[in-house]
Amino acid sequence: MSITVYGYPNTRSLRATWMCEELALDYQYQLVNLVLGEAHQQPFLKVSAGGKVPALVTDAGAITESLAIVNYLGSVTPESNIIPTASPFRRAIYDQWTIFAIAELEQPLWTMGKHKFVLPKEKRVPEVVETAQWEFQTALKLFSEGLGDNDFILGNDFTAADILLGHCLFWGLAFKQSIEQENLKSYLGRVGARPALVAARKRESRALPSE
Ligand SMILES: N[C@@H](CCC(=O)N[C@@H](CS)C(=O)NCC(=O)O)C(=O)O
Numbered sequence: 001m002s003i004t005v006y007g008y009p010n011t012r013s014l015r016a017t018w019m020c021e022e023l024a025l026d027y028q029y030q031l032v033n034l035v036l037g038e039a040h041q042q043p044f045l046k047v048s049a050g051g052k053v054p055a056l057v058t059d060a061g062a063i064t065e066s067l068a069i070v071n072y073l074g075s076v077t078p079e080s081n082i083i084p085t086a087s088p089f090r091r092a093i094y095d096q097w098t099i100f101a102i103a104e105l106e107q108p109l110w111t112m113g114k115h116k117f118v119l120p121k122e123k124r125v126p127e128v129v130e131t132a133q134w135e136f137q138t139a140l141k142l143f144s145e146g147l148g149d150n151d152f153i154l155g156n157d158f159t160a161a162d163i164l165l166g167h168c169l170f171w172g173l174a175f176k177q178s179i180e181q182e183n184l185k186s187y188l189g190r191v192g193a194r195p196a197l198v199a200a201r202k203r204e205s206r207a208l209p210s211e
Pocket residue numbers: 010011012013034039051052053054064065066067
């Protein structure tokens with residue numbers, strides 16, 4: 001199967017490249033230069049109508065939305081067990097945490113980003129930033145309770161839910177949000193040391209044009 005990930009460093013495309021690296025897939029990486037506005041130009045708009053990365057193109061067609069991409073890659077490699085398939089209950093708990101990552105952890109971070117620098121100035125409401133910071137801390141508490149003493153969110157084994165959750169924690173740190181829970185700190189160390197994550201970051205940054 002031919003696989004191309006469209007992305008840009010330090011964005012949600014890391015979720016897609018990280019997943020490819022965890023699965024040791026042979027994939028192409030196509031930089032969409034967000035700084036040069038390529039996301040909102042052809043030919044990329046044919047792949048991602050909303051002009052957003054990541055996008056994935058395989059022989060089956062194009063997919064957008066990072067969670068859909070991660071889940072698709074896990075579904076076509078069932079032997080990897082990176083997404084639970086055998087037990088419907090375990091799969092539901094996997095879905096619970098990936099949806100939590102997007103709806104509860106990412107949402108306040110995205111709100112902070114939008115109202116600090118993403119939205120046009122006249123659309124920004126600076127007052128919501130503090131509420132979003134509080135929401136992020138509330139979500140961290142729930143995440144910490146859910147993780148408990150486990151190495152990873154579903155137990156001893158790393159799953160794609162850790163890609164989504166880990167990515168949100170790195171994003172939180174990049175936005176200078178404090179993460180005080182000891183178990184989340186050690187989780188960050190464990191997830192951050194994954195060779196697949198290191199390789200994915202390298203793959204994305206290598207694609208940047210040299211100055
Ligand atoms: N919900 C989407 C969000 C994708 C998204 O907003 N990507 C940003 C980068 S993290 C983007 O491409 N922004 C470019 C733009 O909107 O111009 C996902 O998870 O894939």
